[in-house]
Amino acid sequence: MEEKLKIYLTKFWKWISPYLIQLKNHFIRIWRKFHIGKILILLGLIISLFATISLYIYAKVEDVEDLKAGIEQVTTVYDRNEEEAGTLYSQRGSYVSIKEMSPELINAVIATEDTRFYKHKGFDIIGIGRAAVQYVLKGGQISGGGSTITQQLAKNSFLTLDQTLIRKLKELFLSIEIEKEYTKDEILEMYFNKSYFGNGVWGVEDAAHKYFGKSAAELNLAESATLVGMLKGPSNYNPIDDMEKAIGRRNIVLDLMVNNETITRDTAVAVQQENLTLVDNYQESNGYKYPYYFDAVISEAIKHGFTEEEILGGGYKIYTSLDQTYQQEMDQVYEKDGYFEDASDGTLLQSASIMLDSKTGGVLAVIGGRGEHSFRGYNRATQSTLQPGSVLKPLSIYTPALEKNYDLDSILPDEEGLKFGEDNYSVSNATNQYLGEVPLYKAVADSLNVPAVWLLNEIGLNAGIKSLSKFGIKVTNEEDKNLSAIALGGMDKGVSPLDIASAYTGLANGGIRSKGYFITKIVDSTGAVVVDNEKPKQNRATSPEVAEKMTSLLIGVFTNGTGERNKPAGYTIAGKTGSTQLTFENEYNGTKDQWTVGYTPDIVLTTWMGFDHTDEEHHMTTSSAALGVGPLFKAQMEQLLPQTPLTAFETKSAETLVAEENPQEDWKEDIKESVDNLKEKINDGVSTLKEKTSGWLNGVFGN
Structure with a gap:
């Protein structure tokens, strides 16, 4: 078989060879005739020129001239009064000038990282040659090396950490621009202040305090060599995590200093015999004063097009709607554990609160959770998707009902066993x-479910969904387009406290709903406004007349409804309570989520309470928001309201308005209530008399 295959291949080769020779000669003639070699060389030169121009332009448009200002400045957050509120975490430490650094530190870094630093103009042709050889050997991957101190500064300040040829070329052109803009000492100064030294420490000054308990100016030769050695790999070569590796790397740095003739061999040998004594007196400056608020600021800045690294390390001024007084008052309330019944296994009962300006939607204060805060961790006030319960009713049922000419005292059925919709939903x-029938204002105040579902069924499910959309709550999940979800807030895809607070600005501000926001503007290190968000994002959710009627209904929630016991003493507010049911049986008739929303013409406060993961061991044993989240809400309001302008509502509770319009019916109702009370007292008296008589007779005649 093999012999036959060889014979066939030989015959095929003899047959095709002449054709291949002809094709080769034809190709050579065309190549020579049309100068293809020259054309390819020309194309290569054009591509190289284009790439060079592109890289040159790239380097020019980067803010090289603002590099030092960006490193020196921290990103600062300002409150709504333009007073400094704190600073954001950033990849920088305490900035010091090169005059405040030990000369041994300078000598060590030049010997180790860039021996020709004072001779080149930002790049070292020898180092580039070495990197080019590595590029070929590694199959197109840059493995490191060849970068000058200036190039490392460019990489740390402007570029990603990916090891590619394009990134290397960008680094080179940026380093040329940096060398044009700054002196060698300024470049070294920025390099040391921008570098990471492990254990969460940035900058040589803080590193000196972290590892040796002294300033950068006081570092001796051994300590300087140790810090410079860490630049190769801060996690691997820092003496806290691995003393042996740190000393080994230090000794290599000392040898390099001998090679660079900055110290003698005898000096190096003597220092290499020394042990390292660690002293940590580093104290992190805590400018991150309001962690959940600042987390949200960073997240919102990212939505404006920044990266986290840019916003933390860019030296920006971020102006916000924060009110420090409100935030501090809210913080103080949440520090009191008595408001929270944690689980028996120690799991924290969680809660979140957010306070908005009623007119603008600006977030005045926020609490994202209880327990230890983690940087940009879970913020329950802004990121959660929770079932809203009955706090949805005013938005999805009663507002569109008033728009369809229902009134404050419209009579609604309240009967057990009613069924609604095509699927005969009952609640x-x-x-x-059950009262048989109730006026609308009482259905709202007492948060009655049957009248609410009946009313939504009457005005139409789509009317409720459309109304929610106008209040900023989009119902996109098909599984949520039902009476239970829209009327009672039993949604699969829920909402955050921020969503609810934003929605209620539509009732607090005459029908104009404002989208909640944190940032008003961002100013860069040159003073230029790069984000202008001072104009609120608003839409009309309902008419001023309907908003006023809704407010009168919701005042009643706190005067004679489900929120009565949690009404802040001495203040009039409007709002709504809500809770969601557990999905399992329990002896306490407990709840999963509890909400209270309250507002005035000045502010909206939304508070939620619940466990992050609800089960038989982790749920609230209180059956209503009045007993769980209510006291927490009341405590916040009583702390916050005295600090507000205390603008009064232009309406009264719905019950009061109805009574004023129908005084005769109110009089009859009072008589009826008095008669009912009298009957109750008579019945109680009769029952007591029977019990006493029975007891006396038993005592006389025996059992």
């Missing part, structure tokens, strides 16, 4: 009590 009141 019960939380108290399992």
Whole structure:
């Protein structure tokens, strides 16, 4: 078989060879005739020229001239009064000038990282040659090396850490621009202040305090060599995590200093015999004063097009709607553990609160959770998707009902066993009590479920969904387009406290809903405004007339409804309570989520309480928001309201308005209530008399 295959291949080769020779000669003639070699060389030169021009332009448009200002300055957050509120975490430490650094430190870094630093103009042709050889050997991957101190500064300040030829070329052109803009000493100064030294420490000054308990100016030769050695790999060569590796790397740096003739061999040998004594007196400056608020500021800045690294390390001034007084008052309330019934295994009962300016939607204060804060961790006030419960009713049912000419005292059915919709959905009141029929204002105040579902069924499910959309709550999940989700807030895809607070600005501000926001503007290190967000994002959610009627209904929640016991003493507010049911049986008739929303013409406060993961061991044992989240909400309001302008509502509670319009009916109702009370007292008296008589008779005649 093999012999036959060889014979066939030989015959095929003899047949095709003449054609291949002809093709080769034809190709050579065309190549020579049309000068293809020259054309390819020309194209290569054009591509190289284009690439060079592109890289040159890239280097020019980068803010090289602002590099030092960016490193020196921290990103500062300002409150709504343009007073400094704090600073953001950033990749920088305490900035010091090169005059405040030990000369041994300078000598060590030049010997180790860039021996020709004072001779080149930003790049070293020898180092580039070495990197080019590595590029070929590594199959197109840059493995490091060849970068001058200036190039390392360019990389740390402007570029990503990916090891590619393009990044290397960008680094080279940027280093040329940096050398044009700054002196060698300024470049070294920025390099040391920008470098990372492990254990969360940036900059040589803080590193000196972290590892040796002294300033950068006081470092001796051994300590200087140790810090410079860490630049190769801060996690591997720092003496806290690995003393042996740190000393080994230090000794290599000392040998390099001998080679560079900055110290003698005898000096190096003597220092290499020394042990390192660690002293940590580093104290991190805590400018991150309001962690959940600042987390949200960073997240919002990212939505404006910044990266986290840019916003933390760019030296920006971020102006916000923060009110430090409100934030501090809210913080103080949340520090009191008595408001929270944690689980028996120690799991924290969680809570979140957010306070908005009623007119603009600016976030005045926020609490994202309880327990230890983690940088840009889970913020329950802004990132959660929770079932809203009955706090949805004013937005999805009663506002569109008033728009369809229902009124404050419209009579609604309140009967057990009613069924609604095509699927015969039925619902019960939380108290399992039914009045037959109730005026609309009482259905709202007492948060009755049956009248609410009946009303939504009457005006139409789509009317409720459309109303929610106008209040900024988009119902996109098909599984949530049902009476239970829209009327009672039993959503699969829920909402955050920020969503609810933003929605209620539409009732607090005459029908104009404002989208909640943190940042008003961002100014860069040159003074230029790079984000202008001072104009609120608003839309009309309902008419001023309907908003006023809704406010009168929601005042009643706190005067004679589910929020009565949590009304802040001495203040009039409007709002709504809400809770969601557990999905399992429990002896306490407990709840999963609890909400309270309250507002005045000045502010909106939304507070949520619940466990992050609800199960038989982790749920609230209180059956209503009045007993769980209510006291926490009340405490916040009583702390916050005295600090507000205390603008009064232009309306009264719905019950009061109805009574004023129908005084005769109100009089009859008072008589009826008095008669009912009298009957109750008579019945109680009769029952007591029977019990006493029975007891006396038993005592006389025995059981």
